[in-house]
Amino acid sequence: MRNKLSWLLAGAVLVAAPLCAEVKILKNFTLIDGTGKAPVTAAAMIIDNGRISWVGTTAQLKAPAGADVVDLAGKFVIPGIINLHGHLGAVVDLTQSADNLTEANLEKNLKTYAAYGVTSVLSMGTDKDFVLAARDKQRLGRPGETRIFSAGDGFVFAGGYGGLAGVNQLTKTPGEVDAKVAKLASQKVDTVKLWLDDHNGEFKKMPYDIVKAITDAGHKYKMLVSAHIFYLEDAKKLTDFGVNGFAHMVRDQPIDQALIDSMKKHGTWQLAATLSREASMFAYAKAPSFISDPFFTRGVSENVVKTLKSSEYQKAQAADPHFAHYPEYLENAKKNIKKLVDSGVKYGFGTDSGPPGRFPGFFEHWEMELLVEAGLTPSQVIQSATKNAAEYLKAKDLGTLEKSKWADLLVLEKNPLENIKNTQTIDSVYIAGNRVK
Numbered sequence: 001m002r003n004k005l006s007w008l009l010a011g012a013v014l015v016a017a018p019l020c021a022e023v024k025i026l027k028n029f030t031l032i033d034g035t036g037k038a039p040v041t042a043a044a045m046i047i048d049n050g051r052i053s054w055v056g057t058t059a060q061l062k063a064p065a066g067a068d069v070v071d072l073a074g075k076f077v078i079p080g081i082i083n084l085h086g087h088l089g090a091v092v093d094l095t096q097s098a099d100n101l102t103e104a105n106l107e108k109n110l111k112t113y114a115a116y117g118v119t120s121v122l123s124m125g126t127d128k129d130f131v132l133a134a135r136d137k138q139r140l141g142r143p144g145e146t147r148i149f150s151a152g153d154g155f156v157f158a159g160g161y162g163g164l165a166g167v168n169q170l171t172k173t174p175g176e177v178d179a180k181v182a183k184l185a186s187q188k189v190d191t192v193k194l195w196l197d198d199h200n201g202e203f204k205k206m207p208y209d210i211v212k213a214i215t216d217a218g219h220k221y222k223m224l225v226s227a228h229i230f231y232l233e234d235a236k237k238l239t240d241f242g243v244n245g246f247a248h249m250v251r252d253q254p255i256d257q258a259l260i261d262s263m264k265k266h267g268t269w270q271l272a273a274t275l276s277r278e279a280s281m282f283a284y285a286k287a288p289s290f291i292s293d294p295f296f297t298r299g300v301s302e303n304v305v306k307t308l309k310s311s312e313y314q315k316a317q318a319a320d321p322h323f324a325h326y327p328e329y330l331e332n333a334k335k336n337i338k339k340l341v342d343s344g345v346k347y348g349f350g351t352d353s354g355p356p357g358r359f360p361g362f363f364e365h366w367e368m369e370l371l372v373e374a375g376l377t378p379s380q381v382i383q384s385a386t387k388n389a390a391e392y393l394k395a396k397d398l399g400t401l402e403k404s405k406w407a408d409l410l411v412l413e414k415n416p417l418e419n420i421k422n423t424q425t426i427d428s429v430y431i432a433g434n435r436v437k
Contacts, residue, residue: 023046023047023048023049023053023064023066023067024046024067024069024070024407024433025044025046025047025063025064025067025068025069025070026044026045026047026070026072026077026411027043027044027061027069027070027071028042028043028044028071028072028073028074029042029043029044029072029073029075029076029077030042030043030075030076030415031045031055031077031401032076032077032078032382032416032417033055033079033400033401033402034382034387034400035387035400035402036383036387039417040057042057042058042059043055043056043057043058043077044056044057044058044060044061045077045407046061046063047407047433049142049433050142050406050432050433050434051404051405051406051432052402052403052404052405052407053403053404054403055401055402072411074413075411075412075413075427076411076412076413076414076415076416076422077409077410077411077412078382078386078409078410078412078416078423079382079386079398079399079400079401079410080117080120080408080409080410080429080431081116081118081119081120081349081364081385081386081410082118082119082120082122082348082385082386082389082390082393082399083113083118083120083121083122083349083350083351083353083385083389084122084245084247084271084272084348084349084389084392084393085122085124085247085248085271085272085274085350085351085352085353086121086122086123086352086353086354086360087124087125087164087352087353087354088101088106088109088110088123088126088127088131088150089101089102089105089106089131089354090105090126090164090167090354091105091354091355091356092105093300093303093307094304094356094357095356096164096355096356097164097165098164098166098167101127101128101131101164101167103130103134106130106131107145109354109360110145110148111146112299112360112361113145113146113360113361114145114146114429114436115429115436116299116360116361116362116364116365116426116429117364117410117423117426118360118361118364119146119147119409119429119431120146120147120390120393120398120408121146121147121148121149122149122150122151122190122191122393123148123149123150123151123354124154124191124193124226124228124352125151125152125154125163125168125194125195126153126154126164126167126168127150127152127167129152129187131148131150131152132150132187132189134148135147135148135149135150142431142432142433142434143432144431144432144434144436145431145436146431147408147431149190149191149393149395150189150190151189151190151192151226152184152187152193153168153169153180154168154192154193154194154195155177155192155193155194155195155206155210155214156168156170156171156194156195156206157170157171157172157195157204157206157207157210158170158204159203159204160197160198160203160205161197161198161202161203162197162228163195171206171210173210174209174210174212177213177214178217178220181214181217181218181221181223182217182221184221184223185221185222185223190224190393191223191224191225191226191244191245192217192218192223192226193226193227193228193247194206194211194214194226194227194228195227195228196211196227196228196229196230196234196238197229197230197231197234200322200325208237208241211237211238211241211243215241215242215243216242219242224244224245224392224394225242225243225244226243226245226246226247227243227245227246227247228247228248229246229247229248230248230250230252231250231252232250232252232253232255232259235259236258236262238268239259239262239263239266239268240262240266242266244267244392245268245269245270245271245272245348245392246268246269246270246271246272247350248272248273248274248277248333249270249273249275249278249332249333250332250333251278251329251330251332251333252329253332254332254335254336254339255336255339255340260339260343260345263340264343264344267346268345268346269345269346269347269348269392270337270340270345270346270348271347271348271392272348272349272350272352273337273347273349273350273367273371273374274333274350274351274352274367275330275333275334275337275367275370275371276352276353276358276364276366276367276370277352277353277358277363278326278329278330279366279370280357280358280363281320281323281329281330282317282323282326282330284308284313284314284317284357285314285317285318285323286314287308287309287314288308290366291305295424296359296362299360299361300359304359333374334370334375335374337371337374337376338374338376341376341380346388346391346392347388348385348388348389348391348392349364349367349371349381349385349388349389350367350389351363351364351367364385365421365423368382368385368423369421371420372420378416378417378418378419378420379417381420382416382417382423386399386400387399387400406431406432406433407430407432408430408431408432409429409430410423410426410428410430411426411428411429411430412425412426412427413425413427
């Protein structure tokens, strides 16, 4: 039940279970393993030192002596949610700045994500070096909070749109690209990120020769290259360059068969639809429907709730010169993700959560609702946020609940295949076999 999330989010402070070797057994639950296979009722799982060593039915279970047994009768287990588009640690309440990007704020952010069952986040290009250091430290053992994946310092064109002032180095020419990509390669970033957008004509757009130089250099150093896009024309150009994934959906118009064919030919991923991001662009012109929902309010400060309810803030949102177009962009994005999925293009899951008004944890569950509204099935949505997302990251030990993989999972009170909103009925969350407290 939703009220069980209260102890997860109390004060936005979480404490991981002791990180030591142990054997844990979960039993009597319905398993939705993320592969798309039919659910397994009366399932059981043995977790040894954070990894799944056996999975089957409770009737087949042979419990090791001394194992810690957790009876989950009547509950449902799914893999932890993987967000392929987030921005970590730079926001306090509704204010984003480089000064807010601190180790303490990063840690708080990761714990909030974890409490909502978002067990991995790809931070898309607005990270200081200490974020990468925190990622590297996690990978030496078993994290007790959300796993970090990072694009490091992404590519923003000088005078262009994107990034975070005070963090991102601005790029002016193709000749600057190789040295920066070489540094990113030495940091072993999980993808290279670039922004290709003019925000409705307000900024200069990154020239295509720089985009191609970034893509070529990324591939030279054997890295994925992911791009922020908005326009159909740009998406087509990027697939020709070999960009690996789009961090947003095409939103200016319906996609056409030429883009679909090119994405399939080049293996380009729609790694995130970010429908919740599009919805947030106009949701706050009045008090949003979730403003009093405990599932939302437990993850934010009282100051955030107060601000979202204020007429001054709502008027400021509605005064955006592009406000009238935002609902149209959302509808285009919904239709386009459905068309891509139906056409067999590879797709993942992401929200662009982290910046002001895009709330970590809550937005991932809202994204799932919007994807179902767009026409995807709950099973497709769950796979997008688990198996598919892990595949894009090349994270072979995440994404599904199978033998030898990390035990990153959500325990739910209700069946998410019957209603995707049931992902919100969180009983407990485990990361690397440790229950998040």
